[in-house]
Amino acid sequence: MVQNGSSHPFILATSIGRKFLMSLSGLFLISFLPVHLAGNLLLFKDDGGAAFDAYSHFMSTSVIIRVLEIALVVGFLVHIIDGILLTRRNKAARPISYSGGSGRVLSFFSKYMALTGILILVYLVVHINSYTLKHRIYEPGNLAFYETVKVSFETGWSGFYPWFYVIAMLLLGFHLNHGFQSAFQSLGLNHKKYTPLIKKLGLAYSVLIPLGFAAIPIFFQLRYHNIF
């Protein structure tokens, strides 16, 4: 078995190659989140959901978006499969961590990334089932996306659904906090001047993006309970 085989003829079969792929797919997913959040912020618009429904309708019918969605699914699959392979390999051959070279601590983070990663995957399955599959498979032709989101964040699972989102966003924040800077490190972008900046950027990103997403269910809950 190849442990750290920079000499392996197929780079992606090596641990370095896998870390590289993990980082690339991670950065791709990192670029998706702000775009998704920007669209979701339309939910705050006080127009009965008109803008959000128009946006969702465009997203679910545009050919360009369909192509991008395929890329997104591939990005998620690569990230998940590679994550499983790296975690298994790390367990079998400590102390090589996924964000560092051999001998570099972080086996704790490696575990922590796998756990938060699995929980985020559970969240994603629930999320896609509630929204995407509902509108494309279970109820094709139903274009009332805003109503679906509203009902889910007001009374979904009898009140727990919005808090499930808030907890998931907390876990997403943890995952991104380490993942963001580790992705740059694994790509070899380690620089005296830029690494501290990347760390700061990663911290800001991992706080603001999950906070933005979490604000949505909280907003629907507060409004539902007439708190504002």
Ligand code: HEM
């Ligand atoms: C309050 C938070 C969120 C809301 C209200 C929301 C809303 C939605 C809606 C309505 C869809 C269906 C779009 C369609 O089928 O055309 C969707 C799809 C999706 N969401 Fe979210 N989302 C949220 C958070 C997230 C987060 C945090 C992630 C990733 C970790 C995520 C990943 C996805 C993915 C991968 C899809 C399927 C791809 C797509 O249809 O574009 N979402 N989301």
